[in-house]
Amino acid sequence: MNSAQIEIQLIASLVAIACAIPGTFLVLRKMALISDAISHSILPGLVIGFFITNDLSSPLLIVMAALSGVITVVLVEFIQKTKLVKEDTAIGLVFPAMFSIGVLLISKYANDIHLDTDAVLVGDLTLAPYDRIFINGLDFGPKSLWVIGIILLITLSLLIAFFKELKISTFDAGLATALGFSPAVLHYGLMSVASVTTVGAFDAVGAILVVALMIAPAAIAYLLTEDLKKMLFLSIFFGVFSAISGYWLSHWLNASISGSITTILGLVFLLVYLFAPKKGLISVSYRNKQQKIEVSLLTFLLHLNNHTEERERHINHLNEHINWQKVKSKSVVDLALRNNMITLSGNIISLTEKGKSFTDKAIDYIITNDDSEIESMKEDFFLFRG
Amino acid sequence: MGTAILGAICGMLGSFAVLRKQSLLGDAISHAALPGIAISFLITGTKETNVLLIGALISGLIGAFWIRGITRKTHLKTDTALGLILSVFFGFGMLLLTYIQKQPYANQSGLDKFLFGQAATLLERDVWFMAVVTFICFIVLLLFWKEFKILLFDADYAKTLGFNVKAIDVIITSFIVVAIVLGLQTVGVVLMSAMLLAPAAAARQWTNSLGIMVVLAAVFGATSGVVGTAISASQNNLSTGPVIVLVAAIFVVFSFIFSPSRGLLFRQIRFIQNRKDLELHKTLAFMFEIAKNHKNISHPHTVKILNNFHGFTKKSLNKLENKEYININGKMWSMTEKGYHFAANLYNQQVEDNE
Numbered sequence: 001m002n003s004a005q006i007e008i009q010l011i012a013s014l015v016a017i018a019c020a021i022p023g024t025f026l027v028l029r030k031m032a033l034i035s036d037a038i039s040h041s042i043l044p045g046l047v048i049g050f051f052i053t054n055d056l057s058s059p060l061l062i063v064m065a066a067l068s069g070v071i072t073v074v075l076v077e078f079i080q081k082t083k084l085v086k087e088d089t090a091i092g093l094v095f096p097a098m099f100s101i102g103v104l105l106i107s108k109y110a111n112d113i114h115l116d117t118d119a120v121l122v123g124d125l126t127l128a129p130y131d132r133i134f135i136n137g138l139d140f141g142p143k144s145l146w147v148i149g150i151i152l153l154i155t156l157s158l159l160i161a162f163f164k165e166l167k168i169s170t171f172d173a174g175l176a177t178a179l180g181f182s183p184a185v186l187h188y189g190l191m192s193v194a195s196v197t198t199v200g201a202f203d204a205v206g207a208i209l210v211v212a213l214m215i216a217p218a219a220i221a222y223l224l225t226e227d228l229k230k231m232l233f234l235s236i237f238f239g240v241f242s243a244i245s246g247y248w249l250s251h252w253l254n255a256s257i258s259g260s261i262t263t264i265l266g267l268v269f270l271l272v273y274l275f276a277p278k279k280g281l282i283s284v285s286y287r288n289k290q291q292k293i294e295v296s297l298l299t300f301l302l303h304l305n306n307h308t309e310e311r312e313r314h315i316n317h318l319n320e321h322i323n324w325q326k327v328k329s330k331s332v333v334d335l336a337l338r339n340n341m342i343t344l345s346g347n348i349i350s351l352t353e354k355g356k357s358f359t360d361k362a363i364d365y366i367i368t369n370d371d372s373e374i375e376s377m378k379e380d381f382f383l384f385r386g
Numbered sequence: 387m388g389t390a391i392l393g394a395i396c397g398m399l400g401s402f403a404v405l406r407k408q409s410l411l412g413d414a415i416s417h418a419a420l421p422g423i424a425i426s427f428l429i430t431g432t433k434e435t436n437v438l439l440i441g442a443l444i445s446g447l448i449g450a451f452w453i454r455g456i457t458r459k460t461h462l463k464t465d466t467a468l469g470l471i472l473s474v475f476f477g478f479g480m481l482l483l484t485y486i487q488k489q490p491y492a493n494q495s496g497l498d499k500f501l502f503g504q505a506a507t508l509l510e511r512d513v514w515f516m517a518v519v520t521f522i523c524f525i526v527l528l529l530f531w532k533e534f535k536i537l538l539f540d541a542d543y544a545k546t547l548g549f550n551v552k553a554i555d556v557i558i559t560s561f562i563v564v565a566i567v568l569g570l571q572t573v574g575v576v577l578m579s580a581m582l583l584a585p586a587a588a589a590r591q592w593t594n595s596l597g598i599m600v601v602l603a604a605v606f607g608a609t610s611g612v613v614g615t616a617i618s619a620s621q622n623n624l625s626t627g628p629v630i631v632l633v634a635a636i637f638v639v640f641s642f643i644f645s646p647s648r649g650l651l652f653r654q655i656r657f658i659q660n661r662k663d664l665e666l667h668k669t670l671a672f673m674f675e676i677a678k679n680h681k682n683i684s685h686p687h688t689v690k691i692l693n694n695f696h697g698f699t700k701k702s703l704n705k706l707e708n709k710e711y712i713n714i715n716g717k718m719w720s721m722t723e724k725g726y727h728f729a730a731n732l733y734n735q736q737v738e739d740n741e
Binding site: 107256258259263281 | 412485
């Protein structure tokens, strides 16, 4: 590992952290797509900034780009307020238009400069270490490292300063207003941070990776926890993890770094999506199946409770009467037996005392819909939890 | 010609996307199509457009259905799912593209034209292909019109009627994916979503009927296709895609402002109108209060009495006279029979409203 490699990984990790923080709030506020809109619509700001300064590295470019990001947000909100279209349509209308303006400006007036649209969309981290800051001939490290470092510092201090306010306004906007925080100020503050981060990050990693780094770690973390602080730390962790492993993947494949980082993020999400302990696809499906069986069990027990005649309680009769498949009936009967709710003598099923009281409680619950009735049953069954 | 057809089909299908609140699905899918293009190139090694488009179609569909899966099975919201799929698929596509570019083939360049699209590269064959697909979509749309419509506005009702909601849903989504994949070549990944949305959003402002909306959106889409192509052809260095999108955006802005029933302009005019009416009614009600105290309702009063009441102007008095609610005679005014009744009813209505 040479120093350029370390620097690339450092930049990627810093970008990941800087993106993960606003990203978490965007995901929680259901505004994830705003980041996509911002990342596209900063283009005209960049181009105009370039026209003014004629210098690609001037800080004015970043300011202009962030400004056009904020303008996008304002426009989206304005269109939404007219109630003519829904929010997502508003986003979908604004950012392609902004992006088109940017592309046209470039292709019309700035064809010969190095600001080409591919670079904007995809970015190139490999070159980042070669764009260095020299002060009095001393090497102060890569420029993008400084840019993103400063942005990260600002974001972090804002986060720490306004954590409580952000938290309340994210989860209960009404309460936040009642407590006297202005939701608008927080909203636009968050949007500005998101814009600035996008701009700062995108010349290192490209617009699409910014979106991926904002949304994906937060989404992964959200599947794993419901605690805001944990979610922040987890998304930072996943962001940094994919940044570094993505770098090595790209090193190995000799392909684009931002593409590899995004791919790693996608893979991690896929894994978490499938295997997350509570929210994962597999555990959700398992729980659904479990609940299905329990509902069947209830139906079965109720049926037994209603019929005292032996004919109705014959095991074969149940098959036809409740219209279940053989396999399903068997699993339900097994479950009931395991819980000592029924006894089998020959092929005749009868309820035990425990089964009877369980059924009565269940009926009570269905009738009254009162939680206290089923406290004692919660231990055994998924169905009644939550 | 090609862009006109593209605009038409996008407008048609876009109406559904907009009404189903899936506006940004188009954006996500158009990005998700990229890895498909790269993979089909890796497998076949050709740059045959149709082969690449099939790859794009497959990966677009995978993206679309994964989005559905995420929103159904987890508590992540649609926007997160869209953004996630969009960026992850696109990143993966970029990874593959850069990987391809470093492979020792000679013919790998040109894949990235899918990023921004170039209408000029359209061949006659492609146009025919698009026309055929559009036609098929159109036929299916007509055949299942009723089902689509019910699903769109009342999915639960459709379910109770016994329609296979899932299947219809899949058909619509697949059509949107098809339209997007067709458009990739022309306007490119980024601007595709605008092609889908803008005509539909513009058409929505003019009508409340689904049928008219679909037709209008198709017309808007086709027009912006033609106009955009014409503008970009007339100038150097103007790429087609962005111009088309901007033309479509102008349509949208125009519709937002000038549409008769929903437009901002007319809404403002109606608003002012209402306010004026209210002022008139207020003046009239005040006069009524005065006139009520006299046996003869047409007993004349001086205009000066009204000075306590600030809501009147000469103009509003004249207006009231034009409506024959009052008579004005020099500096005196008196209520007419008609005005009295109107004001009395006005008052009654207000009482009822307050209760």
